[in-house]
Amino acid sequence: MKQKKPQEVFIDGPITADFIAKLIQKHSTKMNIGAHSNFLGQVRNDKINDQEVEAINYTTYREMAEQSVHEIREAVFSKYSIICLHIYHSLGLVKAGEINLCVFVSSKHRSDAIKACEEIVERLKKEVPIWGKEMFDGHQYQWKKNT
Amino acid sequence: MKQKKPQEVFIDGPITADFIAKLIQKHSTKMNIGAHSNFLGQVRNDKINDQEVEAINYTTYREMAEQSVHEIREAVFSKYSIICLHIYHSLGLVKAGEINLCVFVSSKHRSDAIKACEEIVERLKKEVPIWGKEMFDGHQYQWKKNT
Amino acid sequence: MKINLLSFGQVADIIGEANLSITDIQNTEELKDWLIDKWPKLQSIKYSIAINRNIIQENTELQNEDTVALLPPFSGG
Amino acid sequence: MKINLLSFGQVADIIGEANLSITDIQNTEELKDWLIDKWPKLQSIKYSIAINRNIIQENTELQNEDTVALLPPFSGG
Numbered sequence: 365m366k367q368k369k370p371q372e373v374f375i376d377g378p379i380t381a382d383f384i385a386k387l388i389q390k391h392s393t394k395m396n397i398g399a400h401s402n403f404l405g406q407v408r409n410d411k412i413n414d415q416e417v418e419a420i421n422y423t424t425y426r427e428m429a430e431q432s433v434h435e436i437r438e439a440v441f442s443k444y445s446i447i448c449l450h451i452y453h454s455l456g457l458v459k460a461g462e463i464n465l466c467v468f469v470s471s472k473h474r475s476d477a478i479k480a481c482e483e484i485v486e487r488l489k490k491e492v493p494i495w496g497k498e499m500f501d502g503h504q505y506q507w508k509k510n511t
Numbered sequence: 512m513k514q515k516k517p518q519e520v521f522i523d524g525p526i527t528a529d530f531i532a533k534l535i536q537k538h539s540t541k542m543n544i545g546a547h548s549n550f551l552g553q554v555r556n557d558k559i560n561d562q563e564v565e566a567i568n569y570t571t572y573r574e575m576a577e578q579s580v581h582e583i584r585e586a587v588f589s590k591y592s593i594i595c596l597h598i599y600h601s602l603g604l605v606k607a608g609e610i611n612l613c614v615f616v617s618s619k620h621r622s623d624a625i626k627a628c629e630e631i632v633e634r635l636k637k638e639v640p641i642w643g644k645e646m647f648d649g650h651q652y653q654w655k656k657n658t
Numbered sequence: 659m660k661i662n663l664l665s666f667g668q669v670a671d672i673i674g675e676a677n678l679s680i681t682d683i684q685n686t687e688e689l690k691d692w693l694i695d696k697w698p699k700l701q702s703i704k705y706s707i708a709i710n711r712n713i714i715q716e717n718t719e720l721q722n723e724d725t726v727a728l729l730p731p732f733s734g735g
Numbered sequence: 736m737k738i739n740l741l742s743f744g745q746v747a748d749i750i751g752e753a754n755l756s757i758t759d760i761q762n763t764e765e766l767k768d769w770l771i772d773k774w775p776k777l778q779s780i781k782y783s784i785a786i787n788r789n790i791i792q793e794n795t796e797l798q799n800e801d802t803v804a805l806l807p808p809f810s811g812g
Binding site: 569572574575637640643654655657 | 666667668708711729730731735
């Protein structure tokens with residue numbers, strides 16, 4: 365049941381707990397799945413020079429990002445024995461405490477889902493053209509740097 | 512915000528998507544969290560000698576299991592820089608397609624949550640006295656073997 | 659001397675009782691012999707022994723009121 | 736010859752337009768010089784160049800109707 369057709373990656377605003385619950389629920393019909401590995405990115409209220417990050421505003425180069433996510437999907441499906449794979453990232457404003465990234469990988473045995481999920485998160489941060497603008501109180505901001 | 516007080520580990524029956532959604536939602540107030548790594552175990556409808564597993568019935572030696580989970584929690588909190596850690600396992604009947612294990616680890620940076628979550632799942636399977644009885648059609652069963 | 663004997667999983671299936679009270683057993687080797695004598699099927703079953711929730715690796719003397727648990731291989735998770 | 740120039744993140748902040756149409760630029764080295772000439776602040780900014788969604792590593796000739804994107808370091812995830 366490899367889902368190689370293009371999947372919607374971007375979500376307007378935060379990814380809600382309810383959205384993730386529906387994602388989990390959908391997989392209950394796939395009874396060959398034994399393990400789900402799920403990574404969630406949450407916006408932190410980091411303090412930078414005494415100013416607190418209140419939200420991150422995400423933008424993307426959508427055509428290139430979708431192509432890049434597609435390449436990561438294909439690579440991970442050939443490398444690991446996984447059954448399902450979902451990647452979601454927010455666009456626009458996501459407040460501190462809210463979720464901006466959800467990678468959800470399902471497999472028969474746990475090690476495939478765990479390794480694939482970790483690899484996707486690493487590649488996504490490096491290869492997918494998304495930019496986060498850290499919004500402080502008022503109108504100030506700075507462009508986020510991934511470490 | 513290390514939660515070292517004893518936490519309820521066992522849940523009667525399957526762990527629902529709604530339960531996991533509430534767990535995610537609760538963490539939105541902890542704005543120093545940047546990453547959640549979440550592992551879910553789902554019951555597979557494996558075929559064994561032409562018979563299909565319809566459900567697994569889990570039992571435990573509760574006092575020892577709770578002590579063992581507590582030791583794993585302590586060890587993981589000292590080894591990794593994590594903020595929150597939740598471990599839930601089902602007791603009783605969990606049908607194929609339903610979830611019987613949820614490990615949910617939160618940290619500032621992703622690598623701590625990811626490594627800690629994987630380590631907990633491995634240790635839990637080896638060290639915590641829980642037994643799964645694979646239930647086939649009718650009254651037949653066999654005791655599950657972890658591989 | 660009284661020992662509380664707990665059994666789980668496949669071992670409990672064979673013994674037929676999850677909870678037994680036994681007397682006059684001095685150590686875990688003696689206990690194993692007694693078990694196989696009473697339930698010969700246990701000979702083919704792999705299990706560990708925990709005394710008061712701690713798994714023991716070698717023959718151990720038992721104390722009055724000890725809780726001894728017979729633990730087949732774990733299969734949770 | 737017409738090139739569609741897209742810019743993102745900090746680069747778009749400096750250029751002030753996310754989408755420009757430019758002419759008479761033959762290759763990416765020439766483009767970089769033209770950009771710094773027009774927006775000197777770009778000199779201190781690290782960015783990659785993608786032609787039609789593929790990041791290039793060295794000087795590359797441009798074709799009519801190419802889409803060239805200026806990409807500061809990614810910070811998604």
